[in-house]
Amino acid sequence: MNESAFLSVFTPSRTAPEDLEAIFVQRHTLLADAVERVRESAGSGHKHHLLFVGPRGTGKSHLLTLLVHRAGSDESLRQSLRIAWLNEDETSTTLLELLRRIYLALTKRYPDDYRAGDLEPIYDLDANAAERLLASLLLEKLAGKTLLVALENLDALFEGLGKAGQQRLRAFIQEHPIMTIVATAQRLVDDVSKRNSTFFGFFQTEMLAMLSVEEAAELLGKIAALNRQDKAAAFLRSPIGRSRVRALHHLSGGNHRVYLVLSQFITGDNIDALVEPFAKMVDEMTPYYQERIRWLPPQQRKIVEFLCGRERPTPVKDMARHLFASQQTISSQLKDLRAKGYVQAAQRGRESLYEIAEPLMRICVEIKKNQSPGPLRLLVDFLRVWYDGAQLDDRLSACGEGSLARNYLQAAIDRNSVWGNLRAQLLVEDFRNELNDEQREEWMSLIEDAVDVSEELALACGELAKGNHELGMNYLEEICREVDKYPPRLVVIAFAISARENFKLGQIEAGIRMVDRMLECSKTPSKLFLAILNLRGTIYEKSGETKKALDDYSKVIEFFDVAPEQTAKALLKRGTIREKSGEIEEALSDFDSVAELDGVSPHLISRAHHKRAMALMLLGDLARAIEAYTTALEFSEKSPGSMTNALFTRGLLYSLTDRLEDAERDYARILTIENLPDDLYADTHFALALASFMQGRWTEGMGRLSEGLGKLTADIQPEEALFTATVAFVYASSLSTTARQQRIAELAQVFEQHHTSNYLGEALIRHLGSIHRDHDETPSPENLEQWYSAWEAAGTNSEALKLPLRLLRTGIDFLKTGAQERSVLLDLNQEERQILAQTFAIEEV
Incomplete structure (x- = not known):
């Protein structure tokens, strides 16, 4: 293997098969299944026909190249299988032309058995006779063997053949069951998908997805390993590397080809080595994307052109406003564009946000729209994602005047000064789109705060929010292991989150150790810091270690400049322990302190008065207990659960003090609450029955x-x-x-x-x-x-x-x-x- 492997961006067949195998990701099961179906086709009369569908850059050619390589290297197929791998750039408008392409492909792979000179006689015949002679020649040479036809752009082939040519091909395959086809297509065309089409139901079709973040990281890591770039491979496995791949994924859209181009820079750290192949790729792709856009109806074309100019996913209402159309019209067109693979959508709450499905389409439109040789925005944004501001400055100072790399670095610095930290923005946006409402409610503010401190911490929080506990905890453990590498505030937050997650998983001892280490790192309480102290106190309390629980709650209460909400929670918990221990007066003091705090939520004030009432009942002071419940109700209008409990208990107290009419009013009020649980509904009627x-x-x-x-x-x-x-x-x-x-x-x-x-x-x-x-x-x-x-x-x-x-x-x-x-x-x-x-x-x- 060379020190730096040659990885062809557009023609994987030019890359060594063992290198393609080394960097293969995502589709191992799919490829193994496809090879097995080819093997079954060669060994029986049942022929499989496979179709892999996906837009440009999704790795179709890579997959097909490996399939051909594995089938061609299989010793068990050497005698029974012949492979014709067609040139994707040639056009066929008739079955005759297609059979000729197949024969010529066989001459290249099997020159001893198939010679180009054998085709000379067909050129002197009319088309029908030539087709019969060529078909006979192929069938004669393939006697007892299966022909694997590997071809790309099946959609283009079927368009060239037309309906008549497709029918002749289908008839040939049925009359002579020697052929198995493995094909790719950029889209699922009507010639395959519609019931009245010639090839409906003919292919086993697999839709190829873009790379996920994890698969993209795996691909880049494999390329680094292939090129023996150990430092780059280790970096890509680190939290910082993963966070940058995640941000890069937002720019690339999971496109294999974009990652393959950018990998030359990621693993080589040479800007000049990146710009040239990237520009070459864009030049070659631009005509294709222009043609794809021209295929669209005018309204859809306008939507695509508009989205190509947007840096972020866009809601329907914004598109409708800028395109002077109704939201209903835009939504209808977007539905069609999504089915065609031009756009993709993500949910943010109840709102759908749309963006171009292929980032290369955006950049090709950008070039034609601006008509200038300036830096490509996608490449500029890549530099903003991969480098911090100081690193951009260092590389700029090392670049020669007038170099293309210098132009890109300067453009990246300029955009950062206007738009801020792109990597942080993309990380936050990415997680916001991936999380559901409940996850966003719990984690999003923490992710937004964390990204300003550390992208590793933001990444850990995001993975934990998604439920990837093992990965998220691994990132936190790396911070907790190397505390000297990180700012104290970051370390304290990492310990705090790690403690909380350990508690959630029932790993109590590990959680307590993390809190102890957190306390050793800082004496300055943060909101999260104090929340974890409260949480550890709860854990101690549940474990029966009430003295330790009281110590934790007291620490929170005694801190200066603590958020009132944190103090209130600690006071409530400490008061509850004191009440259970028979220290009723002390408990009342804690509950009274909550009621006296400013800036505490009505919910906590209501709980404090509720607990005061319960303590007063234990003292036998029913009149003051009723007053406490009355105050609790004033603060619980927005909390139906606590309100019903307070009403019910106050009603019982009214009954005990012979204020039966007051009791009945409380019970009747409970029954007016919507969605009342059945148990409370029943108990309220039992209480009303007793009052009656x-x-x-x-x-x-x-x-x-x-x-x-x-x-x-x-x-x-x-x-x-x-x-x-x-x-x-x-x-x-x-x-x-x-x-x-x-x-x-x-x-x-x-x-x-x-x-x-x-x-x-x-x-x-x-x-x-x-x-x-x-x-x-x-x-x-x-x-x-x-x-x-x-x-x-x-x-x-x-x-x-x-x-x-x-x-x-x-x-x-x-x-x-x-x-x-x-x-x-x-x-x-x-x-x-x-x-x-x-x-x-x-x-x-």
């Missing part, structure tokens, strides 16, 4: 109860305390014995109707425990017996109440002994005794 019972509106309460029970499913668990409170209310009511029996019967009936009697039975047993714990009043045996009798009568036909009634019977017998004779519980089996032991909070018998 407490005000003597029994029929109304039963209706509310029935409405709520109707919403219960296997996936919904009701608020058990409401059923227990309902049972307790009936037990403590001043109803007569007969009236209480009637109410109990109605309760049991409505639960049975909705197949939810199990909830009622559980409430009965929980209420037994409440009776036992009520030290202020000892229930009379007569009252307990009447209570049991009423429930026994109500639950006679309920299978779900059989066990609860058995437990109720034994539990009442135990209470009648003053809760002293535990032997009474021996009337139950072990599992049932355990239930009552838990209910009465006593040791199991």
